Amino acid sequence: MRFNPNNKLITKAEFKSVFDESFKVSQKFLTVLYKPNKKNQARIGLVVAKRSVNSAVARNQIKRVIRESFRLNQEKLAGLDIIVIARQQCGSLDKATLREGIEKLWEKLIKQYKHSSP
């Protein structure tokens, strides 16, 4: 399974459309916004604010873990535009906990999505 530029949200407009009208799933460290995109692949955008995670190394780490997890799970998420927002305590987590967290969120998201649009 590959991870292409096609799988990314790039422009301001794309981000804005998801922020404006979306469904939300969250837990303590992460928030996920999603919106159907009428395509047969998933697209992801990452938001890790400098305000919430101070260290650049930690920011990179978070993005890499989430992107890797998305790559492995993208087939299940096909047809959605997704934005993952890191919350404040995220910088203190280790990789394993973070991966576990994001995987649980994917499951929760899929459940909610299928329930809302049968």
Added chain:
RNA sequence: CAGCCAGCCGAGACAGUCGCUGCCGAUUAUUCGGUGGAGGAAAGUCCGGGCUCCAAGGGUAAGGUGCCAGGUAACACCUGGGAAGUGUAAACUUACGGAAAGUGCCACAGAGAAUUAGACCACCCGCCUAUGCGGCUGACGCCGCUUCGGCAGGAAAGGGUGAAAAGGUGCGGUAAGAGCGCACCGCGUCAUUGGUAACAAGGGCGGCACGGCAAACCCCACCUGGAGCAAGACCAAAUAGGAGCUUAUCUUGAUUUAUCAAGAAAAGUGCGACCCGCACUUAAGCUCGGGUAGGUCGCUUGAGGUGUUUGGCGACAAACAUCCCAGAUAAAUGACUGUCCACGACAGAACCCGGCUUAUCGGUUGGCUAUUUU
């Protein structure tokens, strides 16, 4: 063993699987193969440059640097030297120009704090009063000494205050003292010698004048135009209207009723600190095409690295040979599994260099110093 200085290395090592990205090649329209892919600080953005765009002139302001010589593209950096200070030493530290141009400040304490400094205690001479003792006298008294107090002086040596009390130590000197005199030290000044210089050395002269603060204003010398890659250049949807050129405004009066004469200006913009000064714009007509989203370039071959030789105490420079070593753009350089060990710090390029500063675990190399022991 204790310490000082200088340097080097590291997402701990190896293997496998799955990915991301620049370039090259093939295939061709999305894949495959090869190859490259974070740091010593990539950080703070504190200095100095390159590069890009903007800037008509004059003046003012503001800021920076500050022992000397050199290095450098340049510097607030580096090297060598001087001076002062710290340390037994190796070494380390220093905003290290001017207080004899002017202004200002020197709290508290203290008697007195900066230009004739300053008598609180204690010291000394004199005079007066009192007390005691001694001597002389028949007596009144007189004289000498002691102690206490007062008055008028002398004196900057002692005590005390303070960050600092107006050269220091010693001897002489004196009523007590004092550069009052002398010796040495310090200071000032004059030339000499050594050094490119900062400065140093010894010498002559001067009894000493010139307190500290310039990280207070200030003076002197030198330097600085502004903004930054979201710079800037090019291509270019939807929507919305921009730029250039030509003619000019208002009030009053006169008449030939669309002409003449006189008077009067305002606001904004630009010259990215301010002032002066200057230029342009406002309404109408004509002509012509640009800008936003997004994309491409800028974007990595450079004051480049490595090696050798030569010059120089050194920073560094020159010559020759050789190498190409991240270039992303919501932003790549990663994830998982296994084995082993000393169980892994600080931390992520964003136009590029040279420095400084700050963060930081562990390993390792070389040189040097002191003490103890042999």
